[in-house]
Amino acid sequence: MYSEKGKFIYSSAGSARMPGTPGFAWIISNIKLVFTDMEPLKFKIIKSVRQYNQYCKMLEELVMVNKKSVHHRDAIELLEWLIARWDDENNTFSDEDPIGVLRYLMKDHHLKSVDLSKLLGISTSLVSDVLNYRRGLSKEIIRKLSDHFKVSQELFNRPYELKAPTKA
CATH class of the missing domain: 1.20.5 (Single alpha-helices involved in coiled-coils or other helix-helix interfaces)
Structure with missing residues (x-):
């Protein structure tokens, strides 16, 4: 049973709606129609x-x-x-140091050291030094890597051990 008070219609259960707006039963029945007539989604949440x-x-x-x-x-x-x-949910890099992450991303994107040097605008010898833990990643390199691989800068901006230079 509905009664009108002011601008709202009140049901005996105490719920209110404005006149001319659909009631709960109408909304539910139309939601069912929408979902039963829906086409399958082209993309779904990634689960594997x-x-x-x-x-x-x-x-x-x-x-x-x-x-x-x-x-x-x-x-x-x-x-x-x-x-x-x-x-974000399946970050497998949390235990990996920045160079390990970089090596993984290079492999995943089929990049060689030469490709990386062109991408970063640095020499191949500097790329070699970075990949062999002889030189650290600069802020500029971290930014470029993050932009290219579409990952957070935090992946590359973590501490890791550098190898001491060897004397010839």
């Missing part, structure tokens, strides 16, 4: 490494498309978000 790798590959392919439609850009944004969420 296999799915993660598939989404990474899809993202790479979408990024390479020259003329991106609104649908392309939306898919890219959604995939980036899903991948970042997976990375």
Whole structure:
């Protein structure tokens, strides 16, 4: 039983709604209609490494498309978000030092030392020194690595042991 008081309609249970707005039963029945008539989602929350790798590959392919439609850009944004969420929740780098992380990312992105030197704008000998723990990562290098690999700078900005230089 409903009664009107002021601008709201009150039910016997005490819930209120404005006149002309749908009631709870109507909302529930329409929600059921929406979800039963929905198409399956194209992308889902990443739950496995296999799915993660598939989404990474899809993202790479979408990024390479020259003329991106609104649908392309939306898919890219959604995939980036899903991948970042997976990375945040499944951070396998917490025990790894920054150079170990860098080596893993280089392998994962099929980069060699020469590629990394071009990417960072530094010499191959400096890349070699960094990868062999003879030189540390500068702030500029950390920024460039973070931007390129789309990871937090914190992964590279952690303390690690450098090897003492050997005298010839």
